[in-house]
Amino acid sequence: xxVPRAEIPSRLERLREALRAAGVALAWIxxxxxxxYFSGSMQDAVLLVPAEAxxxxxxxxxxxxxxxxxxxxxxxxxxxxxLLDELRxxxxxxxxxxxxxxxxxxxxxxxxxxxxAPLDVTGTIRTIRAVKSGWEIEQIRGAARxxxxxYAEIAQQVRLGMTxxxxxxIVEGRLRAxxxxxxxxxxxxxxxxxxxxxxxxPSALYPTAFDGCVGGEGAAPGxxxxxxxxxxxxxxxxxxxxxxxxxxxxxxxxxxxxxxxxVPDAVRRAHDxxxxxxxxxxxxxxxxxxxxxxxxxxxxxIADLGEPEGFMGAGGNRVRFLGxxxxxxxxxxxxxxxxxxxxxxxGMVLAxxxxxxxxxxxxxxxxxxxxxxxxxxENLCTFPDxxxxxxx
Amino acid sequence: xxVPRAEIPSRLERLREALRAAGVALAWIxxxxxxxYFSGSMQDAVLLVPAEAxxxxxxxxxxxxxxxxxxxxxxxxxxxxxLLDELRxxxxxxxxxxxxxxxxxxxxxxxxxxxxAPLDVTGTIRTIRAVKSGWEIEQIRGAARxxxxxYAEIAQQVRLGMTxxxxxxIVEGRLRAxxxxxxxxxxxxxxxxxxxxxxxxPSALYPTAFDGCVGGEGAAPGxxxxxxxxxxxxxxxxxxxxxxxxxxxxxxxxxxxxxxxxVPDAVRRAHDxxxxxxxxxxxxxxxxxxxxxxxxxxxxxIADLGEPEGFMGAGGNRVRFLGxxxxxxxxxxxxxxxxxxxxxxxGMVLAxxxxxxxxxxxxxxxxxxxxxxxxxxENLCTFPDxxxxxxx
Numbered sequence: 001x002x003v004p005r006a007e008i009p010s011r012l013e014r015l016r017e018a019l020r021a022a023g024v025a026l027a028w029i030x031x032x033x034x035x036x037y038f039s040g041s042m043q044d045a046v047l048l049v050p051a052e053a054x055x056x057x058x059x060x061x062x063x064x065x066x067x068x069x070x071x072x073x074x075x076x077x078x079x080x081x082x083l084l085d086e087l088r089x090x091x092x093x094x095x096x097x098x099x100x101x102x103x104x105x106x107x108x109x110x111x112x113x114x115x116x117a118p119l120d121v122t123g124t125i126r127t128i129r130a131v132k133s134g135w136e137i138e139q140i141r142g143a144a145r146x147x148x149x150x151y152a153e154i155a156q157q158v159r160l161g162m163t164x165x166x167x168x169x170i171v172e173g174r175l176r177a178x179x180x181x182x183x184x185x186x187x188x189x190x191x192x193x194x195x196x197x198x199x200x201x202p203s204a205l206y207p208t209a210f211d212g213c214v215g216g217e218g219a220a221p222g223x224x225x226x227x228x229x230x231x232x233x234x235x236x237x238x239x240x241x242x243x244x245x246x247x248x249x250x251x252x253x254x255x256x257x258x259x260x261x262x263v264p265d266a267v268r269r270a271h272d273x274x275x276x277x278x279x280x281x282x283x284x285x286x287x288x289x290x291x292x293x294x295x296x297x298x299x300x301x302i303a304d305l306g307e308p309e310g311f312m313g314a315g316g317n318r319v320r321f322l323g324x325x326x327x328x329x330x331x332x333x334x335x336x337x338x339x340x341x342x343x344x345x346x347g348m349v350l351a352x353x354x355x356x357x358x359x360x361x362x363x364x365x366x367x368x369x370x371x372x373x374x375x376x377x378e379n380l381c382t383f384p385d386x387x388x389x390x391x392x
Numbered sequence: 393x394x395v396p397r398a399e400i401p402s403r404l405e406r407l408r409e410a411l412r413a414a415g416v417a418l419a420w421i422x423x424x425x426x427x428x429y430f431s432g433s434m435q436d437a438v439l440l441v442p443a444e445a446x447x448x449x450x451x452x453x454x455x456x457x458x459x460x461x462x463x464x465x466x467x468x469x470x471x472x473x474x475l476l477d478e479l480r481x482x483x484x485x486x487x488x489x490x491x492x493x494x495x496x497x498x499x500x501x502x503x504x505x506x507x508x509a510p511l512d513v514t515g516t517i518r519t520i521r522a523v524k525s526g527w528e529i530e531q532i533r534g535a536a537r538x539x540x541x542x543y544a545e546i547a548q549q550v551r552l553g554m555t556x557x558x559x560x561x562i563v564e565g566r567l568r569a570x571x572x573x574x575x576x577x578x579x580x581x582x583x584x585x586x587x588x589x590x591x592x593x594p595s596a597l598y599p600t601a602f603d604g605c606v607g608g609e610g611a612a613p614g615x616x617x618x619x620x621x622x623x624x625x626x627x628x629x630x631x632x633x634x635x636x637x638x639x640x641x642x643x644x645x646x647x648x649x650x651x652x653x654x655v656p657d658a659v660r661r662a663h664d665x666x667x668x669x670x671x672x673x674x675x676x677x678x679x680x681x682x683x684x685x686x687x688x689x690x691x692x693x694i695a696d697l698g699e700p701e702g703f704m705g706a707g708g709n710r711v712r713f714l715g716x717x718x719x720x721x722x723x724x725x726x727x728x729x730x731x732x733x734x735x736x737x738x739g740m741v742l743a744x745x746x747x748x749x750x751x752x753x754x755x756x757x758x759x760x761x762x763x764x765x766x767x768x769x770e771n772l773c774t775f776p777d778x779x780x781x782x783x784x
Contacts, residue, residue, distance in 0.1 A: 222640020248614020
């Protein structure tokens, strides 16, 4: 499962090109997933990438492991002070320093600012990471492949009266056995993110800190993400929003269920409206199209069709996006949103999630993860997405 | 499970006192657990705490939920620009701004530095949070209470031939059902941290990025924490290092097992040496004692006893601490380490974890979570800690 050695030089070359274009002489890379992306290893390290010279990879712990995992030469950790000396030595006179202002700390900013005025390379790094290599797409495909089996298994274990958290435990326990690392990585760490959001009935409408449309009570104010202690009840709908993972790469999918023998017409209509939006987005997503145009066309489509109750979030959970980039993190570019002018390109991967939240029945809707191809897009999650009744 | 309303004013008063002592006019609080600690809610927000005026609590999402969870008046989110205006309005002329440089972003630092020179309040906040209230100790006690039952249950489900990750899935699935939130919060986010580190045999010696003595292969370079795909084998030892959680508060415990009918003498001796160190630390921990003195006395004790192979980590995993603070995060103060002069005080909570790593048998040792009392300390995890043989 090592990152192929050939991946790293091409990623670094894209970064160096972007640094030159931005007038940055050297980038300081210390964020967890940026480190993995540019070095092939997630060990505790700082990677210095000069625009015009080879990178220097300093590893604090474990250097031995980094040497196995990364094709880069691993340098001894010189301590915090020593690292700043290494930086000074490599920075051309008058050169600007690049730092990801969104994820690097205030402490790091201050240290670097003593040496040269830092420039923000958040957008540069996020834009590079948005376009996946063939190998990366295979990892995401590996994550997506787990999901069909998983939904089939889980549907058999749903019982009325179990709590959302009990069902969450079953899903997440199975994910871990398959090789899921546990934590779901996000770049914007405003709230916790869990492997599986399992919510039924009005729980799915409960407001959360997360920038998504699916609500959830969580276990307590100190653990306010995902499902809670609510018990699965007949006549309610159940949503499983699951982030699978393979070698650190994520696939994001959702399927919805109705707890009862016969799905009420209004509930099925809302679910089918979400499926129709998804099919429409599948037609719209292709290289050369702007994210905001996909969003606008899809929104027009749903308006013509008749927007379901609680579409894209009930109350304060309503969001103005339909899809988000997925890779090593769950909040990557591109975002299918009303103001994002980013142009879609082959190799971008995004999860699209039209959902609706009916009060008091609960959540309906679907989510698949797609890769943008030369001519359109490919769905990596091709298993049934109808509103499955579970007569449990 | 709401944070009692009376908790918040006393926490804020401790902060205001510390700010006045440090010459800080106003603190900007935006870190996940700092927000929860000082407001009672973990919603996406920024809390402004002037040293000489009431706090102002601005919530981006969800304001409705924050209003239920926090006793503070919830103010409408004014947007990023508007928030800086609110800050300007509240900052006395010439006053210094406080920011936790370790966890707040470079982007935030830059915004604040345009208004006034920020001062680092990392140490201030960590020191305040190190001393727990009676209510906080009850939450940690609640987390510790889960563990005895859990170990008894899990020991029955261990089977030779299952992978570390399969057993991890069983443990973590059960934790989620009990109300665990999922992610383990740490302040220093150099690597992932998982709910349960389940490692057997030489896996436990595998080097990791984590600042702890327990190794682990993880699932892949992109998911390099905790157990991996190694299968549990007869004649090896197995370690379960489990972080339970109640209402966001953590308890950290470890128990070790031997996979086989009879524990080899050398393995039992190493395990019993760890237990003896733990008993010695229990005698040493009391108010008024410095962390470094506990560490030095405990280390002298183990030297006299005969240090077991791989004590406190094999190779590059060796650490120079014996215990760490636990609360909302796993890396709180105090730390029982050779250079930490912090003085222990009643209400501090710490996990102490003497462990040894035998090649190729695997990990042995124990870990309990303690609260410092008026006269000594209390073990919150009072279930058997001998090296249990599992003849599976």
